[in-house]
Amino acid sequence: MAAPDAPSALSVVVFSGSYDRVHYALAMAAAALSNNQQATLFFTMGATRGLLAGDPSGPGWRHLHATEDGRLPLEADLAATGQGLAGFEELLAACAALGAKVMVCEMGLRALGLELTDLRADVPVMPGGLVTFLSEAPRSGAMVFV
Secondary structure (H helix, E strand, O other): OOOOOOOOEEEEEEOOOEHHHHHHHHHHHHHHHHOOOEEEEEEOHHHHHHHEOOEOOEOHHHHOEOOOOOOOHHHHHHHHHHOOOOOHHHHHHHHHHOOOEEEEEHHHHHHHOOOHHHEOOOOOEEEEOHHHHHHHOOOOOEEEEO
16 A cells, blocks of 8 residues: 555656666556556657557567667567566556556657557557646646656
């Protein structure tokens, strides 16, 4: 249970398109949710690639940028799971199962030339803009930019 003085919700602006930052945003949201806090993930710009539908070549998030140390997303995910850490799919599934609100910025979609139909069907994604995100963010919650 959350400490009495802890924020009641976590709102994360997921902006960076690098695998490690998007992965960590998912970890933060999953931790908040497991601590009985609400969590909203607002994907925009390059981070939107983390929500791309997969194809026979692999998961859509493989199109995220390399990590800060230069590893490609699939390589970084294998390294994380090999060390007993949750991988991208596990974290995203946990966020969805625990009730995270996942929003995608309409401006970010347009900037990347993407449509809602390009995104995963297994994660409920709500399209919206900054006004929607900010108006729905709890006033007592914490907001983080990743």
